[in-house]
Amino acid sequence: MTAVLEVNGLCKAYPSFKLDNVGFSIEAGHIMGFIGRNGAGKTTTLKCLLDLAHPSAGDVRFFGLDARTNQTQIKQRIGYVVSTAGYHQRKRIQLISEVTKTFYPTWDEDAYRHYLDVFGLDEGKSPRELSEGMKVKYSIALALSHRAELLILDEPTSGLDPISRDELLMIFEQLAEKGVAILFSTHITSDLDKCAHDVTYIKEGKIIYTGTREGLGMPIEDYMLEHERREIHV
């Protein structure tokens, strides 16, 4: 199977933190959980993939295309979803969508209407009037309406109530069945036990494991605790 996203040797150095030789790949129709504790490098990695931050080294390929030289083409085919830091919080969804869709030749208005309906989104509202779960659903609706083949989600389930989380994971599973690849970062391991095919585990900027969920040989939380647990004396 062709990899939708391939990352090799990704490095990025900050004064107090560095991504060190990060590598993983994800295939079409697969859900990959990108796990690690807070500050492990998950968001930095995702930003490097999307050219929001500049890696100092490494090779990133989406759909076989080099990310550095094909950003415009690649962004047509992917969707990026963040949970809390949304955009244009006070503008109406209708306006945001109207403006956004002009940038996507592949925009499918029927699909957009369908997802608004399925997710129960009211176009008359602004993002700030939506719950965290609804914000994520709106971002997903936007991404799917331009027929994104890969969704990259940064902590989409953080701050969501258990019912909303469950709904979102159900949506992921259904999208994966339709061939959409999903890469989502989280530190909530129970989310992954429910739906992830693959897991990439990052610790202090280094990849500890990347592969199938079953390949871990134990529940994800146990695996993480085995690597992260340390004695704390207060």
Add this chain to the structure above:
Amino acid sequence: MSKLLAKEMRLSASKLSYIFIVFTLMAFIPQYPILVGAFFVCFGIFHSFQTARESNDIVYSSLLPIAKRDVVRGKFAFTLVIQGIAFAVSIVFVAIRMLVAGDAGPYGFNAMMNANLAYLGYMLIIFGLFNLVFIAGFFKTAYKFGGAFVIYIVITTIVVSLAEVLHHIPGLEALNSNAYGPLQLIALIAGIVLFAVMTFAGLKLSEKRFERVDL
């Protein structure tokens, strides 16, 4: 570019950018440093940069399927539209001042700047400075803009003051005449050239700086 401009105007802009064009009416105030009207037009555009920062517009734009430099070009296109409208209405106001009002009433013994061709040239210098000093300063980080705006205010104050002093220098009185004079045309041409150079330099510098920014 039209999509980007529409995005800037419909989604990202502050209404104040449009409203502050009204300050070009200052061209009709006698005994007043009317060039500050051009500064206020830029102050209106500044509000759109502030709105863009607060609404996370730069990240939103960067995630759209466009090149990173197009994010910068969108901001410049919007700025040039506002400055263009302000300049176009100012041409009308200058025509009214020079051809209709002339030396009537207080305009006949105006110690401060009159609205004429030289005034239009100075306006363009103030616009060009905004594009070079403020916008290129903003794109150093795509977040911080206080320092760049303060520098712009200081330089603009110096330019306004120099422009007000210039026509008091013997031999340069024609710069402030309500009737056309070749000196005014030279000032206008100088303004056009400086505006073009500063805007182009501001665009290229902004593109270069923004390319290096980690969002």
